[in-house]
Amino acid sequence: DIQLTQSPSFLSASVGDRVTITCRASQGITSNLAWYQQKPGKAPKLLIYAASTLQSGVPSRFSGSGSGTEFTLTINSLQPEDFTTYYCQQLNTYPITFGQGTRLEIK
């Protein structure tokens, strides 16, 4: 199975900051990676697919990059609604796997 390791697991930041979350895959997955945002008690929401393509309707302050084994999610100019949990997901090989999650908290 392909393991995804997100770092950091917890991140403190302030409104207006820029933050970066990293997702490392245990083997190469080309660009078959997605990022999701999940708010408490809600279903995950797709933010980025194919490593760097912004899903329709997602604000442009979100961006993704990377290929192979290392990927990043960057959020520019953090807004209050961005403080929640983020997951990466690989869709290259079954079983599909998720990272353990990164919780973004207000400093």
Add this chain to the structure above:
Amino acid sequence: EVQVLESGGGLVQPGGSLRLSCAASGFTFSTYAMSWVRQAPGKGLEWVSDITYSGGGTYYADSVKGRFTISRDNSKSTLYLHMNSLRAEDTAVYYCARRSSVAPRAFDYWGQGTLVTVSS
């Protein structure tokens, strides 16, 4: 508007069975692959199972293989998850999700989830 709505969750004893349903609307259900994902209380996301658009191909996580069966009825735009031999560790919110038609077919629409609790 694309919508997927899960139902069928509840309290079940260890070793018991349950069938989850996911009713889809707002898109041509028969042309999309679908998935089940679960989330144990306070934990992360775990992919459970996938089914191709026609139902001809199914895939499972090792943790549920041999106990869970995914199926679909395209005439009813409904996805199912048949769960047998349930264990305490199957306790989770179960989400159904649509797989995008664009590579790499991420999960672009999710239901609100249905809670399954396995306990005596």
